[in-house]
Amino acid sequence: MPTVLLIRHGRSTANTSGVLAGRSPGIALDDKGRAQAQALDARLGELKLAAIVSSPLQRCLETIEPLAATRGLAVATEDRLAECDYGDWTGRTIASLMKERLWGVVQAHPSGVTFPGGESMSAMAARAAAAVRAWDRRVADEHGPGAVWAACSHGDLIKALVAETLGLHLDLFQRIVVDPGSVTAIRLTELRPFLVKLNDTGGDVDAYRPGRSRRRRSSEAVVGGGAGPAARY
Helix, strand or coil: EEEEEEECCCCCCHHHHCCCCCCCCCCCCCHHHHHHHHHHHHHHHCCCCCCCECCCCCCHHHHHHHHHHHHHCCCEHHHHCCCCHHHHHCCCCCCCHHHCHHHHHHHHHHHHEEECCEEEEHHHHHHHHHHHHHHHHHHHHHCCCCEEEEEEEEEEHHHHHHHCCCCCCCHHHHHHHCCCCCCEEECCCCCCEEEEEEEEECCCHHCHHHHHHHCCCCCCCCCCCCCCCCCCC
């Protein structure tokens, strides 16, 4: 079966300002995010892609644009790959959200979380998995089982897809790290899915360094995926 490259968008202006962007319009990549988008194209080199699919949000489309341009591919937008609908949490700072009671539930029991005025994390995980399976079948039918295709999405969605691939309950998905600009590769088969590569950032060693912020509790995961290694909140 085909291999899908799950690409998290590059670092955004919301990531660096410590805001939960959610589905807010007009959230662009920052300077590092644009550099990550250009580097992504170079990292994948001569790898042929059968299709490129993306969340419709601006930060994903900006990330995937260089890759699509050099390969002469149109980008297909897929609403089911859009960011989780964080409802009333959208646009708030991560620092303020950490004080909410629901933050602790998101950390320990995400499968039971429905964001106020928004979506449940279980619904997010289900739609993301359905989208990837549907596109994978389409790519296999059109390009054969050895094809490779790319899907650009968001941190929590990709973490949920990795958890499903590994047979982990959604309540354990906060153990997974997916940084901005990273590539995670999954291969679906009739018997089981395989995790081929996780959180590849192209040799960036920042992930090996501890975070610099004393305010962030080191055992907690940032809703939305965060800004990457050593980010301050």
